[in-house]
Amino acid sequence: MNADSLKRWFPFLAWTRPDPRFLKGDIYAGVTVGLMVLPQGVAYAALAGMPLVTGIYASLLPALVAVLWGASSRLSVGATALTCLLVSSSLTGLAAPGSSEWVALAVWLALLSGGLQLTLGLGRFGWLLNLVSSPVLTGFTQAAAILILLSQLPTLLGLDGSLLSLFAVGTTTQVNLPAAAFGLGSLALMLTAKRLGPNFPVVIAVVAGSALVSAWLHFSEGGGPVVGALPAGLPSFYWPPTLPWQTLGSLVMPAMVITLISFLETASSAKVENQLDNKRWNDNQDLIGQGLAKVASAFCGAFPTSSSFSRSAILIHAGARSGWATVISVLLVLMALLWLMPALFHVPQSVLAAVVIAAVLGLLKPAEFMRLWRISKVEAITGGVTFLLTLVTAPRLYWGVLAGLLMSLSHFLHHRLHPRIIEVGLHPDGSLRDRHLWHLPLIGPQVYALRMDAELDFASASDLTNAIERHLSAHPETQHVCLFAQPINRIDVTGVEAFTQIRTSLADRGITFHISGIKLPVENILNRAKALPKGPLLRLYRTDADALAALPELSSHSAPVRDAMVKSDN
Secondary structure, three states, X not given: OOHHHHHHHOHHHHOOOOOHHHHHHHHHHHHHHHHHHHHHHHHHHHHOOOOOOHHHHOOOHHHHHHHHHOOOOOOEEEOOHHHHHHHHHHHXXXXXXXXXXXXXXXXXXXXXXXXXXXXXXXOOOHHHHHHOOHHHHHHHHHHHHHHHHHHHHHHHOXXXXXXXXXXXXXXXXXXXXXXXXXXXXXXXXXXXXHHHOOOOOHHHHHHHHHHHHHHHOOOOOOOOOEOOOOOOXXXXXXXXXXXXXXXXXXXXXXXXXXHHHHHHHHHHHHHHHHHHOOOOOOHHHHHHXXXXXXXXXXXXXXXXXXEEHHHHHHHHHOOOOOOHHHHHHHHHHHHHHHHHHHHHOOOEHHHHHHHHHHHHHHHOOOHHHHHHHHHOHHHHHHHHHHHHHHHHOOOOOHHHHHHHHHHHHHHHHHXXXXXXXXXXXXXXXXXXXXXXXXXXXXXXXXXXXXXXOOOEOXXXXXXXXXXXXXXXXXXXXXXXXXXXXXXXOOEOHHHHHHHHHHHHHHHHOOOEEEEXXXXXXXXXXXXXXXXXXXXXXXXXXXXXXXXXXXXXXHHHOHHHHHHHHHHHHO
16 A cells, blocks of 8 residues: 555544644644633533533544544534534433433434444545535524524523523522523623633633632532533443334434534534645545544444534634644543543533533624525525524424425526526627627627527526527527537537437528537537537537627528528428
8 A cells, every 4th residue: 555545544644743843833722722622512512411521522532533534634523512402402302311311312323423424435425515505504503503592591590490481470480590690700701701802712711710619609519500520531432222223213314414514514614724725625534534533422422523613713723733733632631531520510500501602602693694685585595494494393403404405406406407598699898798688789690699508418408499499480580590608518418419409400491500619528429429410501610709700701691502402402
């Protein structure tokens, strides 16, 4: 196996060898993100309904596997808000949150989604993820952010019931005022610091400070909800129990959505990194790395992981230049698991809710819908339907994504089946434009010049044929039909048959068929199909300028020639 093959299977072999000067930025970035991972991991594990320590497990081995086998070396992999919400919503009604059954189901979600990502990456199917359009992702993200906020508000406010219980008649909801003070105060501090000093590690400071104040006030001894004791040490190997086929089948659709959403999260960070490095993004290799990370998370007894956009951005802006930054952050998480777990005991749970809310508020961008409306009303409606269905069908969030995906594909197919076909005229600036829109004269007497801005395939062939037939029916005096074919990049069998039908139909009427700017791949296929026979009624031009120069001259003396041909045919 040569060096290139080894680097394909083991991307970390291409990393720059570390030296003290090179590692300076990586060490600082790795320590910063490693400290941030600890409170966020615990907070996101609570959002997923998992044992809190599994949020830290998800940032240990999975993060290391992802950076070793992924193409993008500066991604922070672990627990993220969207993925954890999907885990929680997918398992609602199947088990009790935090129970052994819940953990087993979450592990199966990690195995299924990780296996699917791994299969897509090895099969070079990364392009399939392009089927999800930006409006669908926008609609889902906005709805998911609202659902996350609503799920965390009771904990933030120290309620012993749901948010609706505050307004329900006949119910008494207890409010833990100290817990609410911790939560709201922490949230205010994080939002203020984010605005005044965006590079300051405020999450770490707030969590550490709240733990100290909580211990000093004996908050837990008074019944205040805190993180409590977390098991120290490395995670044990976890082998999930066998599930009934019916239960396993109910996880397939959520696993597919987790696969999709988590990798779109990865794409948003990976594209930024590769643009900074002036590199082409290897989406298939990142699929492999992310898939292996989810499998590793499963065997640690944790939930599906993903790439965090905020933590990845911190890695880059803090000076990380390679994957060594993630290795350093993993070492910090390892030390925390071995020696620092007791420090999290007194952290109030309302502070964890504040950590989640502060992170998720950045996802709320209602102005995005107005931007979509200005660009495309149809796509704005797609995003709006995705948003509403995601909210209405909660906790089955995948229905919103599936509906949006179906609408996007339907819109795409509509455009493919109805390509833009225009009659062109010569604009004063020398370009060919829509003759009717710009009120341009004919290119030549009795000439029908048209352009189709699409591929000539099964989706567009009938529209091209119909456009020519409609014009000839309305203008029987037409002597020349010129197809400006430069926009046609591809032709299939149906397109060849349609082209042959058009050429034969025009020849039967004595009409000359002109083709300008045909591309070599299309011409080769037509030649192999013997659809470009030499003759006076078929003329090819390499450039549009050649066609424009020839058409007026030909049309001036083409009527007698055509009449003679028609008489000879009779």
